[in-house]
Amino acid sequence: MLNKNIRYILMLSLGFTLQSNQFLKAQEKVKHPNILWITCEDMSANLSMYGDSTIQTPYLSKFSQQAVKYTRMYSVAGVCAPSRSGIITGMYPPAIGTQHMRTGTGGEKDPSIPSYQAVTPPEVKAFPEYLRAAGYYCTNNQKTDYQIGEPFTVWDDCSKDAHWRNRPKDKPFFAVFNINETHESMIWRNANRPLRVNPKDIKLPPYYPESDIIRRDIARYYDNIMLMDSIAGSILKQLEDDGLAENTIVFFFSDHGAALPWYKREIYERGLHVPFMVRFPDGQLANTSDNQLLSFMDLAPTVLSLANIPLPKHFNGQAFLGNQKAESPRRYIFAARDRLDEHYDLVRTVRDSKFQYIRNYQPEKLNYMDVGFRKQMPLMAEILKLRDQKKLDSIQNRWFKSKPVEELYDLEKDPFELNNLAENPDYATKLNELREVQNNWSLQIKDKGFMSEKDMVRLMWPGGLQPTTAKPTSQIKQQKQLTQIALSCPTNGASIGYKIGDSGSWELYHQPIEVKKGVKVYAKAVRYGYKESEEIIITTNK
Known part of the structure; x- marks a missing residue:
């Protein structure tokens, strides 16, 4: 009888031990959940869940029903390299010298400026380093474009083969997959592929004149979104096949606005607003919407907050999820436009829940920048041809005019930003408020856009030579x-x-x-x- 009791107690203890171990492992997963980013390029919120019914994206549509849809997420730049430098560091590009597009091509207008990598303040780290220090396996497949070089300490694997499947056993992961199919260049590179979108079904924005060429390129843009959707679906299926969907937080977003002229590279609403969705395990917040203002500056702190990692004090953003979620939502988002390839500009913007204010510090420059890269797009060539033939209307021709010093738009009443309210006395109070907010922001971040690029690089690379890190x-x-x-x-x-x-x-x-x-x-x-x-x-x- 005693032996039976002892055996019973031992079996009971063993059961408790196993349950306890399982509980601890489950708690560890909650403490450090897997996090997956599926990102794409050059795409505005042209998806059905955001009200655009032009195409069907079955995989992202299904994902949206399982996720929370954020309706007001904004990039900090209208072009990839500054945007991505901000995402990876959690710092505004003009705060760390990564505001120009781009640092490393050597195609600067001033030939005395070398191709360079921005030297960031010493406290600045790419946020995956904090995840790696906490035990995460971090992978990036594959685009970087960070403007700071490609530090070998940021990722466990940064390559076309990078995948959570390569991680050591029982390690949580942070994995990024960047889908290139929606990039601007794919509009002309995919020109010979079958086109599944009828150009006649395209609703032209007021910025574009009627043209078969323009309709065809916009249709191609939408067709590329369909390609991206199928790739996103395959990544999500891999997660499910691996049995990881129930303990992985999945983000989906684009790096800035649409791959179309007068969208990409701009810091109007159309250049900054992006689709952004987050799916949580166990159906948390599934099929809901969140309308708070969010900035790409909030991504790094939010990921660390979800991973239960203390937030560095130098971040420019705030967490909107996790145990370190900010007490108050943000009131404003900010963005900047500086050199774009071979052309300089200096524009800053601030947006609140309703209005966007834009300050053009070089109003003598045209809105249009004659960027050589995008002239490979037939749509761009067609607009230039129609401009030369004087066939653009007053709205379409604005792109080729000089800019006002200040712009103010009511985005609820004027989503295409056609009616500048900056000189309307009825909006003087709002104009003064946002002007002051923008000015204070530039002062607070010590905006490097207000010094010449040559002087900035001279401070980073004395004598034009890249400094070398000392041996450990x-x-x-x-x-x-x-x-x-x-x-x-x-x-x-x-x-x-x-x-x-x-x-x-x-x-x-x-x-x-x-x-x-x-x-x-x-x-x-x-x-x-x-x-x-x-x-x-x-x-x-x-």
Whole structure:
């Protein structure tokens, strides 16, 4: 009888232990949930769940029914590289010197400015580094365009093969998949593909004249969205096939507005407003809408908040989800336009829940920038031809006129932003409010757009030469069976990576590491915008 009781108690204890272990593992997943970003390029909210019925996107439509749809998410720039630099760092591009499009091409108008990588303030880190330090496996497939180089410490894998499936067992993941099919260039590169959208069904915005060429290119833009939808669907299916859909938070969004002339590269509503949806496990907030103002500056803090990682104080945004969600929603969003390829401009904007204010600091310049890249698009060539033939109406011709110093639009009454209210006395109070808000924002972030690019680069790269990160140094502490190694770098703001053994992969250093005696450890460092340091080899005694 006693033996039976003992066996019963042991079995009961074992059951409690197993349940307890399962509970702890479940709690760990809640503490560090998997997070997946599915991103696309150059796309406004031209989807049925946002009121545009031009095409059907079955996979994203299904996803929207499982997700919360955010109706007011905004990029910080109307073009990819500044936008992406802001996303990855959580900092406004003009605050860290990444505001120009782009730093690394060498096609600047001023030939004395080298192709460069922006040297950010020393406290600035790409936010996946905080996730990696907390134990996440972080992957990016594949676009970067961060303007700070491609620091090896940001991702566990940044390649066309990067995937959560390659992670070590039981590690939470943060995975990014960027879908290129909606990029501006695909309008002409996909021109010979079958077109599934009837150009006659396209509703032309007032910015465009009637033209078969224009209709065809806009139809191609929508067809490319359909291609993107099918790829997004395949990524979501992989997540389900792996049994991960129920413990992964999934984001979907575009990097800025549509891939069309007078949309992309602009900081009007049409250049900044993007689709943005988040799906939570267990159907939380499924098929709901959220109308709060959100900025791409809020993405980094929100991901860290969802991952239960303390937020750095230097972030320019605030979390809108997770246990560190901001107490008050944001009142304004901000964006900037600076050099675009070979042409300079200086425009800043602020938007509240109803009005958008735009300040043109170089009003002598035309709205239109003669950017060579987009002239490969037949739509762009057609507009220029019709301009030269004087066949554009007054609205369409505005693009080729100089700009007013200030613009103010009521986005509820005037979604196409055709009626500038800046000189209307009935809106003087709102104009003064937003003017002051915009001015204070530029002062607060120490807006680098107000210095010449040449001077900015001279400060980052003295003498026009890229600085080099100093080699890391090591301190070794011998223990009984293990060796403890502490790493540091004399370069302020440098991130350090290490790998153990000849076949290891680069890990982010964030605390002393312990290795078996006799094992080689390799280390190197990089400050964003600098060259990587030389690699050091640390040999531990047997």
